[in-house]
Amino acid sequence: xxxxxxxxxxxxxxxxxxxxxxxxxxxxxxxxxxxxxxxxxxxxxxxxxxxxxxxxxxxxxxxxxxxxxxxxxxxxxxxxxxxxxxxxxxxxxxxxxxxxxxxxxxxxxxxxxxxxxxxxxxxxxxxxx
Amino acid sequence: xxxxxxxxxxxxxxxxxxxxxxxxxxxxxxxxxxxxxxxxxxxxxxxxxxxxxxxxxxxxxxxxxxxxxxxxxxxxxxxxxxxxxxxxxxxxxxxxxxxxxxxxxxxxxxxxxxxxxxxxxxxxxxxxxxxxxxxxxxxxxxxxxxxxxxxxxxxxxxxxxxxxxxxxxxxxxxxxxxxxxxxxxxxxxxxxxxxxxxxxxxxxxxxxxxxxxxxxxxxxxxxxxxxxxxxxxxxxxxxxxxxxxxxxxxxxxxxxxxxxxxxxxxxxxxxxxxxxxxxxxxxxxxxxxxxxxxxxxxxxxxxxxxxxxxxxxxxxxxxxxxxxxxxxxxxxxxxxxxxxxxxxxxxxxxxxxxxxxxxxxxxxxxxxxxxxxxxxxxxxxxxxxxx
Numbered sequence: 001x002x003x004x005x006x007x008x009x010x011x012x013x014x015x016x017x018x019x020x021x022x023x024x025x026x027x028x029x030x031x032x033x034x035x036x037x038x039x040x041x042x043x044x045x046x047x048x049x050x051x052x053x054x055x056x057x058x059x060x061x062x063x064x065x066x067x068x069x070x071x072x073x074x075x076x077x078x079x080x081x082x083x084x085x086x087x088x089x090x091x092x093x094x095x096x097x098x099x100x101x102x103x104x105x106x107x108x109x110x111x112x113x114x115x116x117x118x119x120x121x122x123x124x125x126x127x128x129x
Numbered sequence: 130x131x132x133x134x135x136x137x138x139x140x141x142x143x144x145x146x147x148x149x150x151x152x153x154x155x156x157x158x159x160x161x162x163x164x165x166x167x168x169x170x171x172x173x174x175x176x177x178x179x180x181x182x183x184x185x186x187x188x189x190x191x192x193x194x195x196x197x198x199x200x201x202x203x204x205x206x207x208x209x210x211x212x213x214x215x216x217x218x219x220x221x222x223x224x225x226x227x228x229x230x231x232x233x234x235x236x237x238x239x240x241x242x243x244x245x246x247x248x249x250x251x252x253x254x255x256x257x258x259x260x261x262x263x264x265x266x267x268x269x270x271x272x273x274x275x276x277x278x279x280x281x282x283x284x285x286x287x288x289x290x291x292x293x294x295x296x297x298x299x300x301x302x303x304x305x306x307x308x309x310x311x312x313x314x315x316x317x318x319x320x321x322x323x324x325x326x327x328x329x330x331x332x333x334x335x336x337x338x339x340x341x342x343x344x345x346x347x348x349x350x351x352x353x354x355x356x357x358x359x360x361x362x363x364x365x366x367x368x369x370x371x372x373x374x375x376x377x378x379x380x381x382x383x384x385x386x387x388x389x390x391x392x393x394x395x396x397x398x399x400x401x402x403x404x405x406x407x408x409x410x411x412x413x414x415x416x417x418x419x420x421x422x423x424x425x426x427x428x429x430x431x432x433x434x435x436x437x438x439x440x441x442x443x444x445x446x447x448x449x450x451x452x453x454x455x456x457x458x459x460x461x462x463x464x465x466x467x468x469x470x471x472x473x474x475x476x477x478x479x480x481x482x483x484x485x486x487x488x489x490x491x492x493x494x495x496x497x498x499x500x501x502x503x504x505x506x507x508x509x510x511x512x513x514x515x516x
Contacts, residue, residue, distance in 0.1 A: 012439070013446060062434060065438065
């Protein structure tokens with residue numbers, strides 16, 4: 001396995017979901033000092049009946065190429081999903097899209113999950129009546 | 130896309146003269162140096178000549194050179210081999226926090242076996258304080274192992290001064306230096322340096338991989354760590370890597386070529402231009418390690434808001450090969466132990482880039498990286514949300 005696959009390089013060089021969302025409904029960040037990565041996910045949420053749908057997701061990441069590619073992919077995968085569905089997105093789903101990730105980098109997917117979870121919690125906190 | 134190599138501290142290409150010298154011993158003169166027939170004797174003589182080359186370079190006798198399978202093995206032999214031979218109940222060794230893993234991990238293993246180890250801290254400049262070393266010396270100190278020049282930040286240690294101090298305090302204390310990164314640039318005369326053991330590597334000096342050497346001063350107590358047919362005066366059994374040893378010998382001969390001095394001046398000018406320009410045109414960038422006590426080919430710079438491995442991957446996309454200061458790419462996620470020892474924060478240690486120059490670099494290479502790097506840092510800072 002190549003340390004950096006073509007698909008991952010492509011995502012790293014040309015991320016689709018980079019940046020902040022102005023007036024985001026939820027913002028979550030996380031730190032993983034062991035590898036030094038910091039991820040931040042911004043969400044735009046739409047309420048449909050009883051359910052919340054993620055309308056848009058963007059990211060900012062201080063990390064390696066894998067961490068950046070995974071953050072970007074995570075944003076892609078959660079768009080259009082309900083919170084319950086989005087929280088189920090994990091390493092396997094990301095790997096299905098961008099190919100396998102070296103074992104030492106698998107934790108980047110966990111980091112993206114944690115950032116997403118934090119963003120959803122932030123939304124819930126903000127909308128609590 | 131033309132490829133630019135700026136990772137000479139990781140490994141160097143073989144000099145064509147080295148490759149040519151080696152190829153004879155891979156094909157035509159393939160004999161086992163231990164054989165008494167002509168094939169064997171040709172190989173044996175070639176090893177003798179390589180040994181002579183190393184002896185000239187180090188200012189020692191050829192009998193004081195032991196060829197090994199790598200510099201890591203030479204470091205292991207120096208540390209485990211001497212500790213095995215020195216008969217003392219609770220030995221103490223001194224090393225530094227910024228050593229190569231070949232030394233650091235050997236010391237940690239000895240610690241697990243009950244040996245006392247002092248890991249000297251370094252200042253922000255990445256240089257060992259001789260006064261600190263003096264304070265660390267004890268009556269049971271048997272070995273001091275300090276690298277000549279650091280592989281990550283290129284800082285040069287005051288070896289001659291340390292050598293003098295050790296011999297003044299206790300002539301029985303052995304002094305080992307890892308001169309792997311230093312060999313291309315610094316005087317390696319073992320008498321001037323006052324060392325008992327010195328490690329060299331083939332592939333950092335335009336020689337082949339898979340061969341190293343240890344200088345062992347006559348009379349130094351040392352026992353083998355590999356047992357077998359008694360090659361290399363019993364200190365390193367195993368049929369000699371003839372082509373590799375010939376390559377190392379040729380590489381060392383090339384280092385002594387007066388042309389190298391001119392090459393090294395050019396390399397130093399490139400280095401100075403890189404450091405000066407990068408620090409000037411990229412905001413929030415800092416040089417790691419001393420500017421003055423530094424190898425002529427080493428640039429190690431931290432950038433706020435841009436992670437080291439991401440910089441390396443992005444540069445690779447532009448055809449520029451370099452490395453991070455951190456060990457992240459080698460499978461460990463811990464930030465560089467060297468940068469942490471220099472007092473960098475974990476985040477800063479993760480945001481470092483190491484450019485190491487060599488004799489095949491051109492002025493164009495330097496211009497290219499100066500052009501490409503600011504764009505990459507800016508893009509990564511945008512990705513990380515750095516203001």
